[in-house]
Amino acid sequence: MIQPPADCSLCGLCTGRTNLVLPSGDLRSPVVLVGEAPGENEDLQGKPFVGRAGKILNQAMEDVGLDREKVMITNTVKCRPPENRDPEKAEMEACRRFLDSELAGRRCIVGLGKSAVKDLMDYVGPMAPVVNTRQYIEVGGERILFIPTYHPMACVYQKVAREELRKTLRMVKEEFGL
């Protein structure tokens, strides 16, 4: 895996950064969950999904009996956007070389929410029609299964999103024997 250098300045997000947020979990897992971008807690701790969204993700994983340490978790960009705004296309593009190196050779990539789905599947539109469909994306010259699903924060007020996210996690647990 190629990691950004500690002083990375490939995009403007570096100016607000406390820490780069690099992948966590099983770094050799066949399954990778890709979120949007670090939030405040992630920026402070340098780890993905350790704040409110992380709690929701942890609960969904616990609900289906998927151990968080059995998958790798990362984000489209490694630095926190100001005010937690969505990462811009240019920012995702600048960080894409690192994401691609994290994803190469995996068996399944789960896109958590709109930004990951936009970055990796090049899809912009409502999530409902694509959630839990089986897509294939090319990473490092290889076709890899890509499953779009809801971001944990979308589950706060939407029971349907919560159920669909659980469905995704149950599916990868069973299909990849995690």
Ligand code: URA
């Ligand atoms: N939301 C994300 O998409 N990623 C994180 O790491 C935290 C919150």
